[in-house]
Amino acid sequence: MSGILYWLTCQNSRETSYRIKSFRSGHLAFLVLMIIFFILSGTSGEVYGQYKLTKEYAQTRLDGWMCCNLDEVLMKISGEQNLKFKYDAERLARIEFKNRIINKPLGMFLDQVCKDNQLKFYMSPEDSVIHIVDRWFTLEQSSIQEIKTYTGGPKKFNFPISGTVIDKKTRESLPFVAIMPVSSKTGTTSNVDGYFSLLKVPTDTSTILFSYLGYQPKKIYLTPDTKTQELIIQMEPEAIGLEEVIVKGEKQDILQVSGVQTSMIKMSPIKLDYIPNLGEKDMLRSFQLMPGISAANENSSGLYVRGGTPDQVLVQYDGFTVYNVEHMFGFFSAFNSHAIKDIQLYKGGFDAKWGGRLASVVEITGKDGNQKSLNGAVDLSMMSVSGFVEFPVNEKMTVTLAGRRSWKSPLYTKIFDQFTEDNEVPMGGMGRFGQSTAQETKSYFYDLNGKITWRPNDKDIFSFSIYNGKDDLDNSISPQVPQGFPGGESFSMDMEMIDETNWGNTGASLKWSRQLSERFYMNSLLSYSNYYSSRVRSTSGSFVRGDEEETSISRGINEDNDLKDISVKSDFEYKLFENQQLEFGFQASHIDVDYNYIQNDTLTVVNRTSNGQLYSAYLQDGISLLSNKMVITPGLRLNYFSETNKFYYEPRINMIYSLSERFKLKAAAGKYYQFAKRVIREDITQGSVDFWVLSDDDLLPVSSSNQVIAGFSYETNAFLLDIEAFYKELDNVTEYSLRYENTRDGGPGRPNESSESIDYSENFFTGTGISRGIDFLIQKKAGDFTGWIGYTISQVTNNIPAFGNYDFYAAHDVRNEFKTVATYKWHRWNFGANWIYASGKPYTAPEGGYQLTLLDGNTADYINVSVKNGNRLPDYHRMDVSATYNFTLPNRSKASLGLSIFNLYNRSNIWYMTYEIVDDEIIETPVYYLGITPNISLTFKLK
């Protein structure tokens, strides 16, 4: 095929001015972007890029009167100098050119012409054709050597290359692509913007392997003529079943354990079709199929990672923190898989770059949008309708929009009823009115994603990403009871029983990435995140008697939690030496958390308003040692938290040692602090309520953990064996007890409630915890049949002095958890199955009772409960299966029809127990998770 191509990139000042003008009236965000860019353009003045005409060509002298358009000029030069040009004649014919050229080198001439006309040129050396193309033209895939054609010896050794990895079809940049010279032991990964820099390629005849989950691995064969900068590497997604031909390269599994980072898992959203789901393609739920992440939580799409709770997981979506990741009481995660490009999970031992959480990190990168043409898809499932659209606005700007909304399908109703089985509408007092109006519960969830990406030049990327999601449950009843009375006087009453629960997130980020040099990359981000939850259960209304004025009455509870996080941060990557990559950055966050609990519209039980600033800075250094056999990454994160007025140091270290190409040892250790934490008040009969609080120096001390992880992996092309052991000490673990909650039921002689004050601060209890275990994973990662077997043995214990002087099992402690996942591709079909087994979780049960005579002479019964979490529920297990058929519509759009069955053999897994005391006997009644649940989904894709 064609030989090596050379690039020329022209800086074009007119292009810059035009863009500024056209966006001035636009959105404020863009204005900010433009100002930044304007400053940038004004100060840099750099002509970047490079070109390599052969010396002979570059020095070719031009002379004479050139007229009258570029097409004619190039034809003239071609004729006079015997040069071959290739260009869009129509376009160049429209470009006027009248000039007298005096002894000007060809290179300089082309440079000038391109600079003025938004063009660039390159030369293919084997046929010496000079191509003149639009400046946004990128190298076609075929233009990089994909088959080994060069047979000569190397000319250069240990030299750097850099470039960007993109999707061939959409031209979206691909983040976190693993890049490695085939003969070398260590490589690199592209950054979040797809940019990569390999500082030490062994020879200029090396082969470089690019691998990215969900994409066909790609090998690039270098030759001495290959350009070394601004390479554009295009990768193709794996075929999702439509192609009948055998796809080149190895197919990879949906989830992949990273070979370059301890405890890291990557997932490919485009392969979510392969595994069974419960009504929704759910990315976070897919992670629950890996060892170390608990799967026996049908009611939590939040992640319980290695003994941690979901609030200990930092979830970052395009740089902003998402504080609640759940829809529908936790059965589904809050992210629409259509909007997501990449997702990575660090199960522990994460880098100094991340902070503010004890357990793990989920990094989600949203889609930038198709740079080539309009694309879109629609998904219809038994739970929701979702869709997305992506398109280029122009050569520099792309847009992605995605949305999802639940609909009241039988599946939705089933899950809703499952959760709200006991959630009867409060009918207190209704009987008095003689009438009640049964009203159907209204409930829905939705989420929206939007992202605009703007690449004003080759060095800068600006993106604005926004997310908004909400769950709304309305159980309200509003009966009208008009009543007329004989005797002339009328009496009417309007009553309303309000029972509304809603929660949601809004997040946005404005990101600026700049390649400061080949070695130096910067990412700056301004982000906003808001999480709120609100619960109102009240009876309110008014009555009017005769001509009197309306009298209002109101009773109930009102509970609000609102968290706002405004952050600014900058991350820098600097390739210090060939074997050393520095990463450093800083972050400043303002976190504002309100929690408000009001009874009867007047009695404020809790009004906790706190806000604080968290300032962090970090530095870490990835060092390759022992001929790249070992990569060690020490790091330090320093935090200052205004609420406690203290500094917090977080030393971290991560290490990979390659005993051989296949066998790697891994280890990580670190200290982690958490400043904002979520406290859960489980309330099954009325819907679970949780609230975020900000740590302080008093009742809610800053939580911390010390972690050590060690393990190894043995990996062949087709198989992976990965074993990691972890040990984690937690300090200042907070639990919330229901003591003193809503207990002042006055009965006869109801006290004056306004004088009551209940100190909810007593309800926070802190202690320590220890989590330890081993994760085992055997994965067949390539071929038509892929899958894995995962097993975790672990133990999580807590010690909270207020509960007693003993250790107890944490509520999410699971001793053994076994998971197996299998996917099979057959012609147009994708089949998937998984089986999960988990030891029963601990729970606290009543063990006895007693009676006390109170001061009023009455007796009261008390139930004594067992040691906290001293009992175990039966083991949890279930199997899910799925089948997806991919087909093409007459208009060549792609479509797929999926059938998924959750809990295939209808196992009755126990969620929790309820108790009733009847005649001194305790009646224990289990509440079950979902039984067999089928789901059908239909997907249409434009491309």
Place this chain on the structure above:
Amino acid sequence: MKKTGIISLLLIMALNSCQKLELQLADTNVPVVESYLQPGGEVCVKIVKQLVFNSDADSTVVLDSLLVTLSDSTNSWVLENTGKGYYLNSTVAIETGTGYCLTFEYNNKTVTASTSIPSKPVSFEASDTSIEAFTMDHFTLGTEPEMPDPITLSWSNDEGDYYMIVVENIENTLELIDSNTDRPVRKFRNVPTQGSETELDAQTFMYYGTHRIILYHLNSEYAALYEQLSRSSLDITAPPSNVENGLGIFTGINSDTLFVEVI
């Protein structure tokens, strides 16, 4: 060999930690204590065994023959077992402001509980000495009933302590206000409050005649008895108790009394 070594190392690391866990085992053989200490009152402690659910025992088992001692900072008294789980001592003069400790051995554990005697309520007053009964005469068809004025009870509570009102009809012959009342009560209470006043509405009284109103000054361990217990494994919590290695209540109380006439 090398891999086996590594796996062994990981197993050792994960399964052996520096801290030895003391995971408490379930033990259902637990004593339940009930005792209220009041100045001027006799010391009386009742000790029974908790009734274990789904066990053979179908009634409460009392615990006799224990060596039960009461002590303050200087003295110690042995309580006399009078049978049926009761332990008494009439020689101890309970004093306001003094801390007391109850101790006995049971099931190889030392069961202890301590409390102090709160002060006598100060400035306990009622807004009136009588209240009009709420009868059917107050109802007129089509109109809102006119409520008799409530009685406001007030006391001094600068510290935000817990107080509780217990109201009891003390007439020898009971006369119901509304003969249709279903299961009338002679004695009623509010729940412990940290406020300094409460209102008694007319409709809470079910009988005519003299009512004794006792205002108890309480400790927090007694107020905790009014907590509501959950009935689900997700949030069930241990019952409130200030008895270590046991259950129940051992608390000091103090009181003042008023009388109100329902007419």
